[in-house]
Amino acid sequence: MKTNRLVVLTLLFLSMNLFSQDPNFHIYLAFGQSNMEGSAEIEAQDKIGDERFKVLQSLDCSNLGFTKNEWRVATPPLTQCYTGLSPADYFGKTMIKYLPKKVKVGIINVAVGGSDIRLFDKENYKKYTKTYPEDWFQKKIEDYGGNPYEHFIKLAKKAQKDGVIKGIILHQGESNQDDKNWPEYVKKVYYNMLADLSLDANKVPLIASELVDKEQNGVCASMNPIINTLPNVISTAHVVSSKGCKPRKDHTHFNSAGVRELGKRYALKMLSIKGYKVKDYNPNKDLKSVEILPNNKVVFRIYAPNATTVKLYSDDKWDYVAFKKDNNGVWEGFWNDAKPGVYSYKFIVDGVEVQDSKAVSITDNIPVIKIASDKDFFYKRNTISHGAITIQNYYSKTLQKNRRLRVWSPPGYEKSKKKLPVLYLIHGGGGSETSWSNIGAVGDILDNLFSEGKIKPMLVVMPNGTIETAEILDRVPLFAKDLMNDIIPFIEKTYKVKTKQNDRAIMGLSMGGLETLEAVTFHPNKFGYVGVLSSGWWLSDSWKEKRGIVDNSENRLKQLNLIAPNFNKSVKMLHFTQGGSEDIAFENGNETLKLFKKAKINFTYSEMSGGHTWMVWRKNLRDLAPKLFK
Known part of the structure; x- marks a missing residue:
């Protein structure tokens, strides 16, 4: 009788324990090194919490008022007491956005910046606790009781009393760069986690992410092909792309925007694996085909x-x-x-x-439709001689990669021994070296002008002004450096061209206009002719309100004052254009002109209706090219 009562009490206890585990509380485990730990700046928007997204606090943080082993509303930092924004933050935020309202999400994040993946190998971790002997690394190991993996598992077991572990996310690899055994190391850690927590791999998938990629000049980008083999080693593993996720200036860590996007991608992949359809998600946006x-x-x-x-x-x-x-x-x-x-x-x-x-x-062959007659200045006339547009590859020491540019040369250039002046013609934001020769119709416009005797024989160089950087304005000085140190020397070594200031011109539209301004204001003795099309430094109040980014007008004016005396003497033409008040660059352009006026730098200005479009910029080229090299 007593035995029966004992059995009943035991079953009652077990049922009460199981009942306390909420099946609608979905728990995810996050681990890795510095990016997962949280290295990005925490901004105001990141501090907004939601009761449906919680974190099991891993450490006591008196500076933040957080207590170890307690669930709290998830706001950064999620790992240690002085870390930053982690992909785990926006993984959770995105999960609760698309999961049913009755579902809550919990996160456990134990990550160690600078760590080898084998620091989470429960059998061999001691070999990797001394990867860095400095205090910054040793303190992290100490905070986790000398064994981050064990600390992680203890937290996970506690969390299992409250909810159900649904998946694991990982961001690591920088400290294992080019190690082809990395997938096997991850496999061991993952399988140990499953065993120690009594989890089923088919119900608890692993999602890893690429590191900062090569298009963002990622320092550890060579590790990405190895990371992408993880699903070949672990059948329940998946990898999300880091393409387009912006990095910090060290090109190893993602910046705040990059972290948010990466966290969202982890979540969207997890939702897809779990069978949830996300209505407003466009997977084609960053798809690697x-x-x-x-x-x-x-x-x-x-x-x-x-x-x-x-x-x-x-x-x-x-x-x-x-x-x-x-x-x-x-x-x-x-x-x-x-x-x-x-x-x-x-x-x-x-x-x-x-x-x-x-x-x-x-991108070399973007479809375009040309509607034109022989009366249009951009019409391809069959009765005239045509120049050539060639593709050139050059190595950029500035960017440490091969890049491309296009060059228009006038009819007869190949057979001539005569040296020609050069116009450097730059496209706008989102374009490439193909923009002017494709939708810009540069070949037809220049061929027609040349046949009519309206332009001097010249070379027109169309470089790629698009460089992926953490912050959009950072690409401007970087391109100017590439132009001055790599592109111009390459052209002057490869082609028959003149090399004096009055034999160089530069013209750029929109973002290319900013790059033009950067080149001429910091190298005022290099160009004799300058055209700034639908552009201007980002100075207007309306631009700041819409984009949240503004340039430093005091620094710009200081530089203009510095170059003004010699600039007016040596530069033969400085011309600004706008596509009317409907041009999105109109206000910035006007603010920029005010600075040039204050510095007493001579310029001319023209305006036509049409807005921020190629309809305007083709006409700008038609009108300004005849003014060059006179």
Whole structure:
């Protein structure tokens, strides 16, 4: 009888314990090194909490009033007492945005900046507690009781009494750069976690992320191909792209905006794996359509949510690629055993041929429609001689990478021994070296002007002014440095050109106008002719209100005053244009002109209706090119 009572009491206790575990409290584990720990600046928008998103505090933080082992509303920092914004912050915020309202989310974040992934290997962690002997690293290890993994598991076991662990997110790899064994190290840690917490891998997926990528000049970008092999080693592992996630100036850590975006991507991937459909999410925005992976593998992706079949076609011979569609409408297929070569390809979506709109090479051939007659200045006339537009590759020491530019040369240049002056013509934000030669119709405009004798023979160099930087204005001085130190020397070494100040001109539109201003105000003795089209320093109050970014007018005026005396003597033309009051750069342009007036620098100005468009900029080129090198 007593035995029966004991059994009943035991069952009652167990049922009460199970009942206390809320199935609608979804818990996620986060670990890694500095980016996951939180290295980005915490801004006002990041401090807004929600009762549906909580963190199990891992340390006592008297400076913040946080108590170890207690759930609190999740606001940064989520790991240690003096860290910053982590992807885990916006992972949780995004999860509760799209999960049913009855579901709450909890996060446990134990990450150690500077750590090798094997610091979380419970059998070998002691070998990696001395990766850095300095106090900044040792203090972190000490705060976690000398064993971050054990600390992590204890927190997770406590959390299991309150909710259900649904997944694990990881950001790590900087301290294991180029180590091809990294996926195996992660596998061991992941499987240990599953075993120690009695979890099922099929119900608790692992999501890792790329590091700052090569397009953002990531210091550790070479690790990304290795990270992308993780799903080959762990069947329940997934990797999210870091493409477009902005870095800090060290190009190792993500800045605040980059962290927010990365955290969102972790969440969207987790939601997709769990079968949730996100209505207002556009997976095509940052989709990598083609990735070349290690071990001769290539992955193809296309966003086609309503398609029933996707195939891959090429004129080249290759193996069949089978595609599968995920919950967000992205089809993915792998080509195994890819041989070295150059291959053309296209997608066949429900029987219809579809070009890869996300391919890097597609930017060279952006579709345009030209509606023109022989009366239009940008019409291609068949009865005249035409110049040539050539593609040139150069190595930028400034950016430490190969880059491209395009060069227009007048008819007869190749056979002539005569040296010509040079116009450096720069596109706007979001464009590339192809912009002026494509939608800008530069070849036809210059060919027509040349045939009519309206312009001097010249070379026109169209560089790529787009450089990915953490902050958008940081690209301006960086491009100016590339222009002065790499592009101009390359042109003057490669082509038959004159090299005096009055034989150089520079003209740029919009963002290219800012880059033009940067070049001429800090190198005033290098250009004799200057054109600033629909542009101006970001100085207006309205711009600050809309964009939250503003330039320093005092510093700009100081520089103008410094160069003014010699500038007026040596620069033959400084001309500003605007596309009327509807031009988005109109107010900034006017504020910029005020500074030039204060500095008493001579300039001319013209304005036409049309706004911030190529309709205006093509006309600007038509009107200003004849004024050069007179």
